[in-house]
Amino acid sequence: MDYYNAEDVMKVTGAGKSLSYEIIRKLRNSFEKEFPDAITIQGKIPKWYFEETMKNKKGDEKNDSRNEENN
Numbered sequence: 001m002d003y004y005n006a007e008d009v010m011k012v013t014g015a016g017k018s019l020s021y022e023i024i025r026k027l028r029n030s031f032e033k034e035f036p037d038a039i040t041i042q043g044k045i046p047k048w049y050f051e052e053t054m055k056n057k058k059g060d061e062k063n064d065s066r067n068e069e070n071n
Helices: 006-013 017-034 047-070
Strands: none
Touching: 006 017, 006 047, 017 047
16 A cells, blocks of 8 residues: 655645645644554554545535535
């Protein structure tokens, strides 16, 4: 399984180092809730989970702006 660390998150998101660590922390917490038996590594997040979560966030933002236009 491949993982993203803070430097990878910085490259993908354009965020600073401290924000990248915060993103990883939040994603790891939600990952642990969804997959309680999974083993996690501090300071890293599985690539597939990061990409899936960030893709869904972008989709939510697009849906929100469409909903606002229709109202």
